[in-house]
Amino acid sequence: MNTDDLIDSLTKDVKPMPRHALRRRLIAGLILGGGGTLLAVGVWLGFRPDLWIAMHGGAFWMKWLYTASLALCATLATARLGRPDGGALGWLWIMALPVAGLAAISIAEMAKTPSSEWMAMWLGASWKICSRNVFLLAIPIFGGLLWSFRRLAPTRLRAAGATAGLTAGAWAATLYCLHCPEVSAIFVLTWYSLGIALAALTGAMLGPKLLRW
């Protein structure tokens, strides 16, 4: 095709772009995928029956604060890497803050508990399925992000895949809190983080294949 003809055909129908179109596109993808994940939590796992009571306690909010702050950082990083001239990601070290905070709470909790119960705190009742569930719940959100990325222009595909996976994993963990009745910090720190990390790793592996444009 002749380049002049190409330009003519590209500019036949130019729609105005809303301000912050990139942010909107990402949020739309997150809501799309998050809806799928929320549905999966509701239908497949079921919301915890004591959700309203749990929301009055501290453990629920500790878990949410942890997963949501990770999710927020990861989302910002993904928005950055969706631009071709993304820039530095050194500030992502800030994500060590929630991890360190939760680690401190874990230690404080364990100090108050007799050491014979540490194992039970760490493994809870659901350690075998927790990471797996977080990982599986991340898939719809990752799919939503892939849809967002169809209009984005990442140039570092592996990094973009990793942050997209991290975003999906952290939001999935946030929604998983609506089901999971575990309360100990060390449980969340281990098994939630493991699921989130697996999602990030998978994203990094798939990025170069799925995000090419």
Add this chain to the structure above:
Amino acid sequence: MQASEDQLKAWMTRGLDGDAAAHQLLLRGLLPVLRQFYRRRMSGREDDVEDLVQETLIAVHQRRITYDPARPLMAWVFAIARYKMIDSFRRTGRTCAIEGLEDILVVEGFEDASNARSDVSRLLDTIPAKQAAAIRATRIDGLSTAEAAARHAMGESDVKVSVHRGLKALAARVRDTLK
């Protein structure tokens, strides 16, 4: 005649607001810039050059929501162009011709190098001429102390002392500007 960054950016902004004519002017304005960008790097494969130019124009059009109006436009365009070039190398399994490599490196590094050069000469202008000459001769032109002494008709120890004092003055000057 190539359009300036400001002009292209104005077209881009109006295109984002839905002005089709401005958007067309932008894509046409990018055409010579992109052709030059790829020609310089693809060493004479005219067909590949035009393919890449077209792919980049399509990407600029389809993915224009990733442009942040607070940032320079051409940096964004070149980031896309560079990605498309690397992607095409990856696809065809071809590598960059080694004969062209030097040109590419020269072109890529030119801006940084000339900025650095002008920074250095601006700093050297702020210290006494004798010290600046001694530093230029020994540290930039790479002469030995004896050669520098001969060139500027100075004693060797004078050269050494001048370099030492000059560097000290430069360091103080840099420290001041950083404060």
